[in-house]
Amino acid sequence: MELKKQIEKEFETVQEDTLTLLNLTAENYFDAVMESLRLMVGRGEKGVYVTVSRPHKYLRMEMRKRGIRTDGILFLDCISSMAGERDDMTCTYVENPSSLEEISMHIGSLLDKIDSGKKFLIMDSFSTFLIYNGKNSMKEFAMFLINKLRLEGVGGILVILEREAPDDLKQILIAMCDRVIYI
Amino acid sequence: MKGKNQKYLNELLKETKESDSLEIADAVRKIGELKDRIPLNMRKEVVVKVLELSEGKDLMVRLSSALSLGQLNDVTPKDMRLPVVKRLLELSKDAEWGVRSHSIIALGELGYNIPYSMRVKVIKRVFKLTEDNKDEVRGFASVALGKLKHIIPRAMRSKVVKKLLDMSREDDLKRPVLESLSSLIEVIPSDRKTEIVERLMELTKEGAWISITASGTIADVGKKIPISVRRSVTEDVLKLTGDCDENIKIAAIDALGNLNIIIPVDMQKQIIDRLMLLTGKYETAQKLNPGEARASAIKAIGNSDTIIPDDMREDIILKLLNLTYDKNRIIRSSTAESLGSLKIDIAYTDRVIEQITRLMDDPDWHVKSSALHSIGSMGSLIPKDNRKEIVAKILKLTYDKNYNVKIPATFALGKLKNIIPRSSREEVTRRIFNMSDEDGLNVGGSAVWAIGELCEVIPGGMRKKVVVKLLRLGEIGGWAVGRPVAKAFGKLKNVIPRSMSKEVTDSLLKLSCDSDWGVRRPAAWSLGELQLSIPKDMNREVLQQLLVLCDDYVSGVRARAVLSLGKLAAIIPEDMNEEVIKRTLVLSRDFDWLVRRPAADAIGNLKNIIPKSAEKDVLNRILEMSDDREWGVKQKALNSIGRLNEIIPGDMMKKIIVKLLKLTEDANEIIKVASIRTLRDIGNRLTGDENNAVVERLIELSFDFDWIVRRSCALAIGELKNIRENLKTDVVERLLCLCDDNDWSVRDASARALGGMVKVIPRSMAKEVIDKLISLTDDFDPSVRDSASRSLTRLKGIVPKTMKDTVKGII
Numbered sequence: 001m002e003l004k005k006q007i008e009k010e011f012e013t014v015q016e017d018t019l020t021l022l023n024l025t026a027e028n029y030f031d032a033v034m035e036s037l038r039l040m041v042g043r044g045e046k047g048v049y050v051t052v053s054r055p056h057k058y059l060r061m062e063m064r065k066r067g068i069r070t071d072g073i074l075f076l077d078c079i080s081s082m083a084g085e086r087d088d089m090t091c092t093y094v095e096n097p098s099s100l101e102e103i104s105m106h107i108g109s110l111l112d113k114i115d116s117g118k119k120f121l122i123m124d125s126f127s128t129f130l131i132y133n134g135k136n137s138m139k140e141f142a143m144f145l146i147n148k149l150r151l152e153g154v155g156g157i158l159v160i161l162e163r164e165a166p167d168d169l170k171q172i173l174i175a176m177c178d179r180v181i182y183i
Numbered sequence: 184m185k186g187k188n189q190k191y192l193n194e195l196l197k198e199t200k201e202s203d204s205l206e207i208a209d210a211v212r213k214i215g216e217l218k219d220r221i222p223l224n225m226r227k228e229v230v231v232k233v234l235e236l237s238e239g240k241d242l243m244v245r246l247s248s249a250l251s252l253g254q255l256n257d258v259t260p261k262d263m264r265l266p267v268v269k270r271l272l273e274l275s276k277d278a279e280w281g282v283r284s285h286s287i288i289a290l291g292e293l294g295y296n297i298p299y300s301m302r303v304k305v306i307k308r309v310f311k312l313t314e315d316n317k318d319e320v321r322g323f324a325s326v327a328l329g330k331l332k333h334i335i336p337r338a339m340r341s342k343v344v345k346k347l348l349d350m351s352r353e354d355d356l357k358r359p360v361l362e363s364l365s366s367l368i369e370v371i372p373s374d375r376k377t378e379i380v381e382r383l384m385e386l387t388k389e390g391a392w393i394s395i396t397a398s399g400t401i402a403d404v405g406k407k408i409p410i411s412v413r414r415s416v417t418e419d420v421l422k423l424t425g426d427c428d429e430n431i432k433i434a435a436i437d438a439l440g441n442l443n444i445i446i447p448v449d450m451q452k453q454i455i456d457r458l459m460l461l462t463g464k465y466e467t468a469q470k471l472n473p474g475e476a477r478a479s480a481i482k483a484i485g486n487s488d489t490i491i492p493d494d495m496r497e498d499i500i501l502k503l504l505n506l507t508y509d510k511n512r513i514i515r516s517s518t519a520e521s522l523g524s525l526k527i528d529i530a531y532t533d534r535v536i537e538q539i540t541r542l543m544d545d546p547d548w549h550v551k552s553s554a555l556h557s558i559g560s561m562g563s564l565i566p567k568d569n570r571k572e573i574v575a576k577i578l579k580l581t582y583d584k585n586y587n588v589k590i591p592a593t594f595a596l597g598k599l600k601n602i603i604p605r606s607s608r609e610e611v612t613r614r615i616f617n618m619s620d621e622d623g624l625n626v627g628g629s630a631v632w633a634i635g636e637l638c639e640v641i642p643g644g645m646r647k648k649v650v651v652k653l654l655r656l657g658e659i660g661g662w663a664v665g666r667p668v669a670k671a672f673g674k675l676k677n678v679i680p681r682s683m684s685k686e687v688t689d690s691l692l693k694l695s696c697d698s699d700w701g702v703r704r705p706a707a708w709s710l711g712e713l714q715l716s717i718p719k720d721m722n723r724e725v726l727q728q729l730l731v732l733c734d735d736y737v738s739g740v741r742a743r744a745v746l747s748l749g750k751l752a753a754i755i756p757e758d759m760n761e762e763v764i765k766r767t768l769v770l771s772r773d774f775d776w777l778v779r780r781p782a783a784d785a786i787g788n789l790k791n792i793i794p795k796s797a798e799k800d801v802l803n804r805i806l807e808m809s810d811d812r813e814w815g816v817k818q819k820a821l822n823s824i825g826r827l828n829e830i831i832p833g834d835m836m837k838k839i840i841v842k843l844l845k846l847t848e849d850a851n852e853i854i855k856v857a858s859i860r861t862l863r864d865i866g867n868r869l870t871g872d873e874n875n876a877v878v879e880r881l882i883e884l885s886f887d888f889d890w891i892v893r894r895s896c897a898l899a900i901g902e903l904k905n906i907r908e909n910l911k912t913d914v915v916e917r918l919l920c921l922c923d924d925n926d927w928s929v930r931d932a933s934a935r936a937l938g939g940m941v942k943v944i945p946r947s948m949a950k951e952v953i954d955k956l957i958s959l960t961d962d963f964d965p966s967v968r969d970s971a972s973r974s975l976t977r978l979k980g981i982v983p984k985t986m987k988d989t990v991k992g993i994i
Binding site for chain 1: 187188191205206208209212213216217218220242243246250279280281284285288319322323326358359362392395396399400403430433434475513516549586587662
């Protein structure tokens, strides 16, 4: 309950096209992402959820459990293929989380597919991407993604786990985002 | 905090018993993410559970378990490491490529924690997977090889590099392989290094994604780039700063900023010129320069302070001062940051500080935050008249709602401790004191850090209150609060009231058992800092705990523990001497040089407690350490040899002198200087031929290009007691020459050295020596004048009659 209120308070000033960095502890990580998503969906926004930490099936299940609507969300799943799952037509799969070029391409086309003026993207999470990619690749990916979101006026929630991202990458993310929320 | 973690972990362990495999996989992932937040008493149980789940039928569960086993690396108890490695090797043969990939990623994470007996097997397996039928697995295997570089058998290193270089020509593998290659550069011969750097440079000419990553990687390799290719690397990166792809251009500018240590001297001006041009809105009359590129160039200038030619410094500062008014907030923010990193000429200090202070009021929080970072590094440059006003402004910003302003403001106050006016001290301390109770990630922690920094300015009346608060916060433990509290106690050693030393020691002992190594490490350090403040009846408990920490699985904790043992030499009870020395010797053989270095240092500090029976072992070991492959260890070992002087047996002295003389030829200046200092320390034990060899070598070295070497030689010569008659004139003549050195510290050392050589200076040279010292009493440097004057006092006995009145007038 406390976490939910904290997220609500933090998001009060978050505009539609704001880029927000969620800097989370491992214990709060998943709940904070879900609560942020609830707020975005609650405002009538539609978006793309890029997941590398959990399969989209699990995310859908969790969202249903928590009463978060899933119909306005397009999933880009970068992990399920590694476990041999890519049979859900409602989801876009990437075979390998280190295929950053492919992921970038899909992000662009999924954002184009959304028929709403208020779009957002959740990147869950940079810390997990770092398991599969080197620091320099991730720096470039972060810059590419942020520039893309800015150009298209799309709001973004970028997630990192405190102590699970190198300082220089964290500094780039902090410098380029409009808000940083520590939970 | 601990209770919360335990509850969360118990819930996760419960979820691993669910029937839904997705939930189980998720719980396993979350367990892996917890890492060292897992309480110490539950670690074995957790690892056993994950191992068990890794054998499950569900693919996602196996995959998540493999990954978690890697993430839990640092918290895996020693006796569980073998089963973990064995299991990961099994999983690396899984029929599913996703599981093979994750097991390889996990093996890469284990590094040094892979038991010796399994290392070759692991490397061979990972190497084999670079030939897997799935490119994804091959990519992850190449990354793992980079991470496991230190355990790759020497004989296999060339084979690994060749394989990776071949793989770097395959389209899908270029990116993972190039970061791995740059990592391996540390452990391979230089001809191979050149080959790697050349390949990385080729990759900078590939498509955008590869090129950008390659530029970043080249910058990371930095000073490991062989001298022979530094010029061509600089030229190529410089060329890339003009690339038409904006992202490649920015990556190249960033790389230039990080490569300043390898840029040839004759290219430095060209580089700075180019960076200056790139800070402008237009690169050429027609070509607009994007904001991000400008910001990168500004930051690169800030990183390049050491290579900025003197005649360009003024232009740069003026340009940056102008940029503080730029409309683009990214430019203002980068400028604020760079101004804090550059050496500022005294003529511009006031203007720079004025602008940084103005930027602290900027409407954008990024700019405020950068300005606060910079003002924190200005310290004594801040004019006295402005200090009160600036401190008040920073203090106000500690109330900002945005943590990205509030936290740097807190840090700035800590860093500016020495310039906080007396009249503001109480207000600052009170504010920081109150902030330490605030919730929110890093706010309380940064305030506690600042309390530690402000120790000397905490008003007497508040000291007890501060310590009481820290004791209470220490109860919370954990990374965010426990870590800064543990560190603050060490820093506050001189202000902790005697009546509270027991509670502080108790608190540190508790913190040194925290499940988070980030807390145990500063706690181990602070226990050593307390020294005689530790109540006598707690000495044994503290030492026992430090011995336990010497066995910690985290190198940083072992390093601080052994360092503290050295510092606490004076309180070690006799019956613990043997155990302490034994443990220190074990750590002197640690695989991690970060532990060997403080162990080498501790050996010297523990000189008075070395049991007679262990003297030979200790001396042999410290001598071996002076050959360590890491210069940091060598340096500390050399210092300790000097401190162990009194227990070196005569028959060993000759061997040591030979070794020290050899080390004075070391390519590393720090080792050269350390060996000269050690020769000085054992100078009084030198006799006969050994003495002559040392004197001759010191005279030779006193011609060195580096002033630190010349200074050390002068001081060492001054300490030698038994200089043979035939060398006395040469020695004194050389010191007289060094008294005219261009560097003030060499003149200072020579003047001081002469003062201690009353028995060495030949009567025939007394006048010349006194003349020289008299002239140095007019030196423009006050230290030289002071040393010369003191030496004249010490040499009173040899002052020629005709000069007595002059000398008397001076001293």
